[in-house]
Amino acid sequence: MNIKPIGKRVLIKPVKEKERTKGGIYIPETAKEKRKQGIVVELGTIEEKEFPISKGDVILYTGYSSEELEVDGEKYLILDSKDIIAKIEE
Template sequence: MTFKPLGKRVLLERIEEATTTATGIIIPDNAKEKPLSGIVRAISPKVEEKGLVKLGDKVVFGKYAGTELTLDGKVYLVMNLDDILGVL
């Protein structure tokens, strides 16, 4: 399924973080926080026109930013361009 964001929105795939610490301690699922970074998978024409974010960019966003969306069994985030804090 293809998804094309409208307005000034982007579609992001969250980057999952490691499940163990540097010392080898395993972090249980209920103690993990949701990642605050992701990879841009789709952008709207307005965002493409501005050229601030491109497909494949790794970005950082706010903790409560975006709306979760499930496509083909994968969870994505749809958010406004203004909610993206920066590109890594």
């Protein structure tokens, strides 16, 4: 895959939410957490000192203005950097 976002956009791979609990109980859509997570795949022209994320980081984002695309059967999102609300550090 060779997709390079333009400007202050970020290409991410959404992290799929769990369908079941550890005990095997099914979680319906209405009960799932509303936060959205993704893994940064590619950055546009954002410099790290301007925006402290890099490839491979796990982020939280709002999903109202993202562009979905599918490449080789995998789903990706392109979002504006302003839609990234946090970086998850372990």
